[in-house]
Amino acid sequence: MLKRIVYGVCGAAIVGLGIFSIYAWHPAIDPVVPTQTDYSPQVIEQGKILAAAGYCSTCHTPPGGTAYAGNYEMHTDFGTIYSSNITPDVETGIGGWSQAAFARAMRTGVSRDGHHLLPAFPFEHFNKMTDDDINAIYAYIMTSVPAVNQVKKDNGIPFPLNIRWFQAGWKLLFADTQAFEVNSKQSAEWNRGAYLAEGIAHCGACHTPRNALGGEKYDQMYQGAAIDGWIAPSLTSTSTSPIPWRAQDFYEYLTTGNSPYHGSAAGPMAPVMHKGLSALPDSDIEAISGYFAEIARTNNTDDPDSSSTLQAAIAAQHQQPDQRIDEGARLYATACQACHYNSDQLVKGRPLITIGSATHLNDPTNLINVILDGVRSDQGISGVVMPGFRDALSDEDITAIAAYLRQAAGENTWPKLQQQVGEIRNQPRFEH
Template sequence: MRKRIIYSICGVVAAGVVLFGIYAWHPEIAPVTPPDNSQFSAETIAKGKMLAAAGYCSTCHTAPGGQEYAGNYQMHTDFGTIYSSNITPDPETGIGNWSEAAFIRAMRTGVSRDGHHLLPAFPFEHFNKMTDDDIKAIYAYIMTSVPAVQQQKQENGIPFPLNIRFLQAGWKMLFADGSDFSEQADKSAQWNRGAYLAQGIAHCGACHTPRNALGGEQYDKMYQGAAIDGWIAPSLTTSSTSPLPWRQQDFYEYLRTGNSPFHGSAAGPMAPVVHHGLAALSDDDIKALSVYFADLAGNHTEDPATNPKLQAAIDAQHPMPDARINKGARLYASACAACHFSGNKLKKGRPLLALGSAVHLDDPANLVNVILDGVRRDQGIQGVVMPGFRKRLSDEDIAAISEYLRQSAGEQPWPQLQQRVSEIRLQPRFEH
């Protein structure tokens, strides 16, 4: 009897292994000679260029100081270091001998031309939401317009057994959303266009949606905020901790210019999203994105100018009466206030720090990162930069300033702040 049970368990397991093998195995797609470029129309190539920008392909596929699309951009994940692939049309080290079908399969299912599984650091689960036509346009753009560069991909630094490519199939089965994009009939065409862009090519959720312990996006918590590259991508939903609610205009302004006077500027990993990615999209597309996100954030329309929190933030700029004895207030007054004091009203383009998510999030990472490394010319409002204080302020100083800003914005102190500052200082810097 016992033996029979064991045999049948073994049988079920063996059948499972075989079925998983069939599921996990993907054939190689034969290499082709590079396609004849005259087969693509100028219009298709232009659309592909726009979509490649909106998908930040070059942000992830270009190493700092390296050649565009040639890969080896380093990504630090909880599972180890991952290097992106060379996706220039070089036939040996890039995707020059990939057929359109091989490219579509990779973008939809995360399987390389030779059949090996790709890691989800490549956001194929989002690109999967695109139409075939849009994916083909990106293929046309890369094949015709990106210069071929010969450069071998570096081996990923992922430890055994996570580095077994085959097991990726199991991960996909469990966590990847393989469904096509579906329009929501009860929403406007503009909303649906925004949803299509956000869920697909612009993959906002890859950073803003929390992940489970194995790195799978938690789709029931879409856009509710997550840690990414040492930063926090804040919640974009009704659970946002922003003092003033995000309205459609606010999303539009932030996504178009990188700055919302009622919220803040796009720094860190959000800077290239706005300035290199969304910059390629038309105004109509940015409006569509803002309609979609305004809906998820609760469709607020109240005028922020009459919100008492705005006046409170203006008042918070005035140093507390005990400025001379409070170290944070004193350091803030000497190192920061010259740039961050806007008088008795809101200045165009200069967000009040007390309104920014950096001081309201549960984790001080964004605030500390900004103090350490500043805000570059291409990240904030045009022409103005914020210097980095990495070399000039100690962990204790940064903790004191952060504590002071947190308190004047009306929030409870961050626990173990100085220790957090030390950790954040040591983490790999986000570069781009």
């Protein structure tokens, strides 16, 4: 009897494994010599804009490297991953890929030769795109990106996670394979914003928390997550920002790199907006902003300038704490205040740190990053710089300033603040 059950269970497992391997197996698509080169200039231009909005070159180009030739290094919880060469080089890039092979990779994360790609490549978002949009990106890469011969480095993912076949199981469990669905209850503009945000611009790849195996938690969409040594804040009603985000605040942030009521795009968000979203027409950024304003459910359209929250924060700047007692306040006054003081109203480019997101997040990571490395001219507001204090301030100094700002912002102290300052100082810096 027992034997029969054992045989039964084993049999079921073998059948299951067999079915899984049929599911997991994808054929190679034969290499081709792409014959079509006569795409219309409009299609190529559309592909160029979409490739920018999908940050293809951000992830497929290492700092200082050749565009699209790959080997950009991504540090994940599972090990180091290198991006592929997606220039039209026949030997080492995608020069021998048919349009069908490219579309399959973009929709299902399967390479031309049939091997599964890791979800560091955000195919579950690109899957939301229309055929026309995917084909336009293909047309742009094949006709306009110079071919570069460069072999992809092997990923540093330990066994058994490096078995590509397992990715099929991951996809089965976690990947959103649904096509984009138009929400008929919403306007055409909202749907355009949703289409771009969920698809090509893959905002959720960074802003949605992930489970232990790296799958996006779709029931917590856009509720904030750690990414590349930074915190991508919640973009929903769970945002800790004291001044609610309105559509025009999203728009200002996404077009200028800064919202006076929230702060600057100084980390991974900087290339997203400066090198990515900036390629999209204004109407598309408006659509994305409207989509997120609806998600953030901020029906509030009050002018933040006259809000009591902002007035109180500005007034608080004038009441100096006793600097003989508070070391953080003293350091802040000497190192920061000259640039961060607003007399009676907010001035763009002089962030009021006590209302900024970096100070109000439950995690001090973004504030520590900005104090250590500042804001380069190609980050935040274009051409505007904040110096880094990596060499000028010790871990104790940075801890004191951050603790002072946190308390001045009316928030609870961050536990393990000094430990985090030390850890973040020694982390590899986010480059881009």
